[in-house]
Amino acid sequence: MQEVEMEKFTTLQSKAIPLQIENVDTDQIIPARFLKATDKKGFGDNVFRDWRYKKDGSVNKEFALNNPNYSGTILVARDNFGCGSSREHAAWALTGYGFKVVVSSFFADIFKGNALNNGLLPVQVSEGFLKQLLNTIENKPETEIIVNLELQTISVADTNLSEAFEIDAYKKTCMINGYDDIDYLLSKKGTIEAFENAASI
Amino acid sequence: MSKKTLFDKVWDAHVVDTIENGPQVLYIDKHLIHEVTSPQAFNELEDRGIPVFRPEQIVATADHNTPTQNQDQPIKDELSRKQLEQLSINCEKNNITLYQLGHKYNGIVHVMAPELGFTQPGMTMVCGDSHTSTHGAFGTIAFGIGTSQVAQVFASQCLLLTKPKSLRVSVNGKLKAGVLPKDVILYIISKLGTNSGTGYFCEYAGNVFEEMSMEGRMTVCNMSIEMGARGGMIAPDQTTFDYVEGREFAPKGNDFDKKVAYWKTLPTDEGATFDQEYFLDAADIEPMITYGTNPGMGIKITENIPTEDNASFKKSLEYMNFKAGESLINKPINFVFIGSCTNSRIEDFRVAANYIKGKQKADNVTAWLVPGSKQVETQIIEEGLKDVFDAAGFELRQPGCSACLAMNDDKIPQGEYCVSTSNRNFEGRQGQGSRTILASPLVAAATAIAGKIIDVTQEIEELELV
Numbered sequence: 001m002q003e004v005e006m007e008k009f010t011t012l013q014s015k016a017i018p019l020q021i022e023n024v025d026t027d028q029i030i031p032a033r034f035l036k037a038t039d040k041k042g043f044g045d046n047v048f049r050d051w052r053y054k055k056d057g058s059v060n061k062e063f064a065l066n067n068p069n070y071s072g073t074i075l076v077a078r079d080n081f082g083c084g085s086s087r088e089h090a091a092w093a094l095t096g097y098g099f100k101v102v103v104s105s106f107f108a109d110i111f112k113g114n115a116l117n118n119g120l121l122p123v124q125v126s127e128g129f130l131k132q133l134l135n136t137i138e139n140k141p142e143t144e145i146i147v148n149l150e151l152q153t154i155s156v157a158d159t160n161l162s163e164a165f166e167i168d169a170y171k172k173t174c175m176i177n178g179y180d181d182i183d184y185l186l187s188k189k190g191t192i193e194a195f196e197n198a199a200s201i
Numbered sequence: 202m203s204k205k206t207l208f209d210k211v212w213d214a215h216v217v218d219t220i221e222n223g224p225q226v227l228y229i230d231k232h233l234i235h236e237v238t239s240p241q242a243f244n245e246l247e248d249r250g251i252p253v254f255r256p257e258q259i260v261a262t263a264d265h266n267t268p269t270q271n272q273d274q275p276i277k278d279e280l281s282r283k284q285l286e287q288l289s290i291n292c293e294k295n296n297i298t299l300y301q302l303g304h305k306y307n308g309i310v311h312v313m314a315p316e317l318g319f320t321q322p323g324m325t326m327v328c329g330d331s332h333t334s335t336h337g338a339f340g341t342i343a344f345g346i347g348t349s350q351v352a353q354v355f356a357s358q359c360l361l362l363t364k365p366k367s368l369r370v371s372v373n374g375k376l377k378a379g380v381l382p383k384d385v386i387l388y389i390i391s392k393l394g395t396n397s398g399t400g401y402f403c404e405y406a407g408n409v410f411e412e413m414s415m416e417g418r419m420t421v422c423n424m425s426i427e428m429g430a431r432g433g434m435i436a437p438d439q440t441t442f443d444y445v446e447g448r449e450f451a452p453k454g455n456d457f458d459k460k461v462a463y464w465k466t467l468p469t470d471e472g473a474t475f476d477q478e479y480f481l482d483a484a485d486i487e488p489m490i491t492y493g494t495n496p497g498m499g500i501k502i503t504e505n506i507p508t509e510d511n512a513s514f515k516k517s518l519e520y521m522n523f524k525a526g527e528s529l530i531n532k533p534i535n536f537v538f539i540g541s542c543t544n545s546r547i548e549d550f551r552v553a554a555n556y557i558k559g560k561q562k563a564d565n566v567t568a569w570l571v572p573g574s575k576q577v578e579t580q581i582i583e584e585g586l587k588d589v590f591d592a593a594g595f596e597l598r599q600p601g602c603s604a605c606l607a608m609n610d611d612k613i614p615q616g617e618y619c620v621s622t623s624n625r626n627f628e629g630r631q632g633q634g635s636r637t638i639l640a641s642p643l644v645a646a647a648t649a650i651a652g653k654i655i656d657v658t659q660e661i662e663e664l665e666l667v
Contacts, residue, residue, distance in 0.1 A: 022513035023395060023495050027627040032606040036266060036280035038240035038287045050629050055615065078513070080396040083429065083495070084627060085606075086331040087238065088347035109365075109399055109431050110331060110345055117349035168363060170223030180349070185357035186251070188218060188226055192359055195217040195228055 007119040008178040011148045012100055013157065015072030017064050018137045024077055025084035026111060030093040032085075043089050044096020065097075069141040076103040076133055076145075081122075082111025091118040101147050103154065105130045116171050117180065123147060123154050129163045136161065149175060204473035206367055207436050208402050211342045211467065215325045217359055224361040230324040232258055232354045233310045234297070236288040237265045237608070238329030242352035243291040253295040255358045260319055261292050261299040264309045265330075266608045269571050269598035272302050281609065306449075308574020308600045311335040311542035315419065316576055318448025322437035322464040327354060332542045332624065333432075334425040338418035339445070340437035340467050342402070345426065365431060366476040368401035369469075372409040374483030379661040381552065382417035383544060383622065383641035385409060386424045387489035387499045393479060395497030398430025401477065404469065405435050409483045415444040416548035423543045424624050427496035436468035488657050490529060491626045491639040493517040498626070502644065503530070503656055520628055521636050522616075529638070529654050536619035537568040537649040538631070540598075541605035544622035544642050545573030547580045553646040554586040562594035563652025569611065570595050571603040595649065607632045620648040 034046045047065075054060050064070055075094065081104035082090065091114040094102065102115065103123045115122045125133070136143050136156055144157035149172065155162035167175075174180065185192075205213070217226040239261070246253065253259070266281045276282040285302065292299035300306040306313055311332055314320050322340040327333060329351045336343035346360065353360055370389055403425050410418060418435045425433030442461050445451045452460050487501040494517040500506065506518070508525040518525060539545070539553055550570065562568055570590055572578040578600055581587050590597050604611040605623035612632030613619040619637055622645050623630075626637035640648070647657045 020512065021516070022511075025495070025625075025627045027606075027625070027630050031629055031633070032608045033633075035237050035608060036278075036284050038284055039244065040241050050633060055634060080399075080429075083395065083399075084331065084426075084625060086329060086345035086347055088241075088329075088349060091347070106396060106399065108396070108429060110347060114347035114349065117347060168223065170220055170361070181353050181361045182245075182249070182251070182356050184361065185226065185353055185359055188359070189357065191218050192226070192228070192357055196358075199228075 006178045006180050009100070009119060009121055009149055009175045011146065011150070012073065013144055013146045014074050014100070015070070015142060016074035016076050016103070016137050016145045017070045017072060018134045019064050019075060019077040020134060022078040023080045023083055026082055026087050026090040027084055029082070029090040030087065035087060035089055040092045042096065043093035044098065047093035047097045070137070073098055073100040074103060074145050074147070075099050075101070076130070076137060078130070079104065079127070080106045080108065082115070083108040086110045086114070088114040088118070091115050091120055095120050103130070103133065116175065119175065119178070121147065121149065121175060123165045125154060125163050125165060132161060204470040206469045206473045206475065207340055207404055207434055207467055208342065208367055209473070211323055211325065211340070212364060214323070215342070224363045226359050227325060227362050228359055229327050229354050230258065231260070231319055231326040233314055233326065233328035233333070234259060234261045234351065235265055235310050235328070235330065236263050236284045238348050239291065239351055240284065240287050241348045242355055243295070245352045246355055251356045253297070253355045256296040258358060259297045260314065261288060261297050262307055262310050262313055263288060263302050265602045265606065267302050267601040268609050269601050269603050269611055272599045278610070305575050308576065309542045309545060309602055311419070311423065312545060312573030312577065315339065315415070316448070316574055318445055318451030321445055321451065321460070322441055323467055327360065331426045332423050334430070335419050335423040335542055337422040337425065337432050337434040338415060339441055340434055340464065342432060342434070344432040365402045366400055368398060368403045368430065368477045369475040370403060370405050370479045370481065371407040372405070372481045372483050373407040374409070376409060376483045376486060377658070379488055379643060379658055380486050381641040381643055382413055382420040384486055384489045386421045387491065387496070387639060388486045389481065390424065390428045390497050391489065391499035392481065393428050395427065395495045396429040398425060398428040401430050403430040403433045404475070405433055406469070410435050411438065414548060415440060416546040419546065420543055424496065427624060437464045488641060488644050490644060490654065492521060492523055492529060494520055494626055494628050496624065496626060496639060499639070502654070503658065530656055532618065532654045533565065534618050534620050534638070534648050534653055535565050535567060536613050536617055537566055537645050538571070538604045538619055538621040538623065539642050539645050540569065540571030540573070540603050541623035542573065542602070543624045545571060545577065547577050549622065549642040550577070550581050550586050551584070552642045554589040556643055556646045557593045557595065557650065558589050560593055560650045562649050565652045566649045568595045568649040569598055569604060571598045571611070572600045574600050604631050606630060607635070613637070620645050620654065
């Protein structure tokens with residue numbers, strides 16, 4: 001059996017891209033017409049496709065990802081990010097584009113799980129902190145954000161702006177070490193078989 | 202003994218192991234798969250040399266990416282054809298039952314599985330599709346998973362999960378005429394909001410759900426995810442047992458009786474507590490429609506669009522080309538879609554046919570009726586509903602997810618409105634630039650006849666007067 005090569009995550013310092021939109025659903029992150037592939041490659045090219053490009057195919061310069069002032073591997077979005085469809089293609093599209101962290105004040109359950117299973121760290125912050133963070137980035141796009149998974153903190157470099165975030169202890173260990181759930185579940189096979197044999201219903 | 206909820210009982214019966222300060226290992230009874238979210242999971246197992254652990258507990262169907270016309274002919278779109286071929290290859294290689302395109306049991310995964318008796322009370326079920334919550338209508342813990350989790354279930358028949366919090370929505374009282382299960386769930390989501398259920402599993406309780414058919418309960422549980430809840434559940438009762446009994450893969454004879462005895466122990470104990478509770482009055486509910494770009498943006502069909510001063514709300518109205526404060530009554534509509542895992546069961550087509558009978562579709566409307574499964578399609582024909590639809594100018598297509606997510610050719614054109622019985626009104630959901638208005642099959646049928654949104658409640662009153 002081959003070990004997985006999920007990328008390890010400890011700390012990250014990067015500029016960030018602000019996405020001032022609430023309830024970003026996974027249909028926006030990767031529209032359904034791009035779900036016909038049978039591998040995980042190439043989804044990054046089509047991330048936020050219908051927001052990045054206008055109806056006539058030209059680049060939508062107003063969209064944050066196309067704004068030359070912004071760059072970095074951290075996406076900062078408003079409340080309820082990743083709602084809707086369970087498509088893991090959304091996580092593949094974001095990591096494919098180069099994102100390593102998504103910050104929001106709220107994440108949809110399935111998206112959060114999918115992100116963690118792909119080495120993309122969802123950082124949930126308070127609404128107040130999110131507002132400050134978005135303002136800071138918009139006022140000064142070169143602002144560096146520091147995400148420290150071990151300490152579970154997100155801070156703005158050269159300022160006092162910082163907040164702690166929560167993450168499931170098990171998932172944190174997986175992210176830091178690059179483990180995935182399959183390895184753990186396979187190690188439990190004996191227990192699972194015993195459960196099946198004992199099941200009376 | 203502590204009081205337990207329906208959810209607690211089913212969950213606790215499936216816990217294999219618990220990681221200290223971490224998630225639990227939950228056993229999965231049934232795993233449903235389809236062509237879009239499974240190929241990468243099969244690849245992963247193959248790459249790592251891991252066999253599928255319990256292939257007999259997996260059922261596959263082709264639904265998301267299938268054409269709804271000429272299903273007997275090769276699929277024209279190359280990528281779609283390859284994706285379906287890949288599903289066939291993967292299922293054959295791993296000894297998984299597949300109801301492929303054209304099979305008499307083929308259909309939308311959340312329509313065909315209950316119909317065949319795969320879905321049973323007290324089970325845990327998963328599928329790489331967020332509308333897996335549908336199966337909760339049977340008192341089943343059923344939820345959508347990502348492709349990494351599909352691979353985990355393939356490998357171990359288990360998932361690592363943290364037990365969600367509990368939520369109960371009770372709706373009691375008498376529903377008005379013309380108010381369908383779809384209106385009930387759209388009303389709930391409009392009141393509670395699109396992320397109110399995140400982190401929770403939701404139980405629906407009260408006489409409104411007790412009196413609902415299984416089809417109606419499936420419509421309600423289906424949209425649990427649209428308020429963020431991973432799943433919704435309704436306590437199994439005689440209606441549930443009667444629906445399950447006699448179905449192809451349901452337990453038979455003595456086995457069935459034993460199961461029923463167990464299923465009767467599942468409803469939430471009197472006095473069990475929930476982390477969050479909501480109580481709604483059935484009499485407040487009216488036929489609903491949505492005006493925005495998430496399913497929480499719903500109003501009674503007679504109400505005006507509300508006014509809100511925030512950027513996301515404005516962006517949403519701008520996309521829909523609606524104005525705050527306006528009524529949607531008399532809005533011309535050129536597309537109507539009756540289908541999807543929310544509303545494509547026989548009952549939905551009976552409601553539509555009953556309204557349509559003797560009327561003619563408006564000339565400006567393209568109306569697609571897409572059954573949820575081959576079995577529903579057959580039933581539509583056998584019950585004579587197809588004759589009603591044909592005579593009125595509606596187009597009955599072949600089963601599949603179709604214009605709900607527009608992965609196939611069933612796309613609503615740029616800028617057009619579609620009154621749709623599906624579950625999501627996200628930007629571009631039904632095709633690039635399309636504008637979706639969610640509604641019940643009754644409202645959708647009435648829209649197709651009038652060529653515009655009408656106050657169906659008034660019509661029902663008039664009908665009753667006659």
